[in-house]
Amino acid sequence: MAKDDLVNVEGKISNLSGGGIYSVTLDNGVEVAAKLCGKMKRFKIRVVVGDRVTVGVSPYDPTHGLILHRQRI
Template sequence: MSSDDAIEFEGKVVEVLTGGTFKVNVAPGHDVIAKLAGKMRRYRIRVVLGDKVTVAVSPYDPTRGRITYRPR
């Protein structure tokens, strides 16, 4: 899957899980388990509970995704 195929959602971090994963609420009743994207990890951008983030979700597995952006 290329990055062009990903569907982007705006959401809010509702839970911090182990191993650098987060539970992000993207719609009422729909949560996504997301990891930090490579550039977010490389530039040490911190994501904490309550942050608004952009999540790229695969059309093949809509329950998992990558956090690609956190606005300032």
């Protein structure tokens, strides 16, 4: 599935699990497990608990996502 097919939603990092998996609470109250996208890993962008992020969620499996953007505060 291409990155263009993902549904972009806003959320907040609520927990950090092992292996680079983040728990993200979306604005609608749903909890998803998300990983960092490749560009965030490449440019070493750090994400900590409490950050606002944009998550790309697949329409086929809405429980997993991909962190696409960390928003500046």
